[in-house]
Amino acid sequence: MHNKENLSVMIKHFKLLIFLTGLVLWIKPVYSFFELPALNVIDVNIISIEELKEFIKNRDGKPLLINVWATWCAPCREEFPDLVKIANEYYDQIDVIGISVDFPEEIDSKIIPFLKKQNADFKNYVIKVIEPEDFINLLNENWRGAIPATFIYDANGEQIKYLIGKQSYEEFKKALLKAPSLSPTMGEKI
Amino acid sequence: MIKKYLLVFSLLLVSIFAIGACIKSSQKPGAIENFTLQDYNGKNHSLSDFKDSVATVILFIATECPVSNAYNERMENIFHEYGPKGFAFLGINSNKAEFVDRIKEHAKDNGLTFPILKDENNVIADMFEASVTPEAYVLNSEFEILYHGRIDNSRNESEVVSKDLEKTLDEILSGIQVSKKETKAFGCTIKRI
Numbered sequence: 001m002h003n004k005e006n007l008s009v010m011i012k013h014f015k016l017l018i019f020l021t022g023l024v025l026w027i028k029p030v031y032s033f034f035e036l037p038a039l040n041v042i043d044v045n046i047i048s049i050e051e052l053k054e055f056i057k058n059r060d061g062k063p064l065l066i067n068v069w070a071t072w073c074a075p076c077r078e079e080f081p082d083l084v085k086i087a088n089e090y091y092d093q094i095d096v097i098g099i100s101v102d103f104p105e106e107i108d109s110k111i112i113p114f115l116k117k118q119n120a121d122f123k124n125y126v127i128k129v130i131e132p133e134d135f136i137n138l139l140n141e142n143w144r145g146a147i148p149a150t151f152i153y154d155a156n157g158e159q160i161k162y163l164i165g166k167q168s169y170e171e172f173k174k175a176l177l178k179a180p181s182l183s184p185t186m187g188e189k190i
Numbered sequence: 191m192i193k194k195y196l197l198v199f200s201l202l203l204v205s206i207f208a209i210g211a212c213i214k215s216s217q218k219p220g221a222i223e224n225f226t227l228q229d230y231n232g233k234n235h236s237l238s239d240f241k242d243s244v245a246t247v248i249l250f251i252a253t254e255c256p257v258s259n260a261y262n263e264r265m266e267n268i269f270h271e272y273g274p275k276g277f278a279f280l281g282i283n284s285n286k287a288e289f290v291d292r293i294k295e296h297a298k299d300n301g302l303t304f305p306i307l308k309d310e311n312n313v314i315a316d317m318f319e320a321s322v323t324p325e326a327y328v329l330n331s332e333f334e335i336l337y338h339g340r341i342d343n344s345r346n347e348s349e350v351v352s353k354d355l356e357k358t359l360d361e362i363l364s365g366i367q368v369s370k371k372e373t374k375a376f377g378c379t380i381k382r383i
Contacts, residue, residue, distance in 0.1 A: 072255070072256040072257070072378070073378060073379070074378075074381075075379060101376075103345075103346060130343065130344070130349060130351060131343055131351075131352070132340075132343060132344070132374070132376050133343075133373065133374050136374050136376070144321055144322070144374055144375070145322065145374045145375060145376040145377075146321045146322050146376075146377075146379045147379065165379065
């Protein structure tokens with residue numbers, strides 16, 4: 001009698017286990033389908049001078065803000081939360097990209113952990129260059145290479161403003177607002 | 191009698207102004223003014239102490255900047271190679287939060303044997319208009335800038351293809367004109383007051 005009861009309990013437990021396993025297997029793909037991949041995936045690529053030149057030139061109807069930074073640069077780290085705020089707030093009106101001057105070998109060990117900590121969803125690259133002056137002069141010939149540095153381009157890829165040193169949220173906004181070719185709606189929003 | 195004294199006094203005044211003008215004109219336009227700073231042992235070093243050197247190499251450096259630190263060994267090697275050839279070397283730390291004790295400790299830990307001076311309130315960095323670490327200047331005996339910029343092209347020593355500072359020093363040694371007077375230094379921003 002006892003054996004029969006035990007067997008019945010065991011079967012019930014087994015059925016429950018099968019049900020729960022099925023539920024988990026069903027939920028996972030459904031959850032993944034609705035999950036926004038960009039929230040958790042931070043992808044950092046290496047970019048060359050030529051690729052950067054093309055990127056600046058080929059605007060998709062949007063102005064561009066390029067921020068040059070490094071994980072070892074204290075003022076860069078300090079201004080980053082404000083940059084993230086700007087990028088999140090105006091993601092539909094401007095393209096924001098970061099260019100790290102850390103070593104490309106430090107993407108996984110330093111750059112991605114830093115970006116995750118900052119909740120930075122905007123695209124980031126690491127510049128790969130043998131002659132740093134090519135990079136400096138591409139962004140602005142008057143720039144001496146000190147970071148952080150921010151460069152703002154209009155929708156035609158023409159540079160309209162550059163900012164050297166640590167900026168605040170208000171300073172980023174002010175610089176963007178001064179840009180004559182930015183859309184009027186952005187001005188309103190700012 | 192009074193007229194005579196007035197004449198002598200006027201002549202004296204004119205002479206003083208003339209001498210002053212001569213002293214002033216001895217500094218070439220665009221040249222760096224003489225300065226005195228203390229090293230981490232409290233010893234004074236003036237630019238004028240090195241007037242007889244082939245040239246003076248000024249290196250703005252830092253203790254906590256990874257870029258500057260990546261150059262520690264290279265800077266020390268350059269000092270060892272060119273010091274005996276008559277070049278003077280001075281390191282300058284202008285960062286507001288890097289104090290003398292730390293500079294001394296950092297020099298010891300990293301084997302930096304050239305004098306490193308503390309530039310309180312970044313007065314000298316302002317005078318040179320230095321902006322990052324490491325940033326190099328080479329001055330002739332009249333404190334004119336012969337070279338300003340980077341040490342070489344890469345923080346990563348294995349990717350160095352252009353040893354700009356060493357090339358400059360070789361050109362000075364050979365008595366030929368410095369071919370590239372200006373490059374763009376890259377590194378950590380000097381933290382000013």
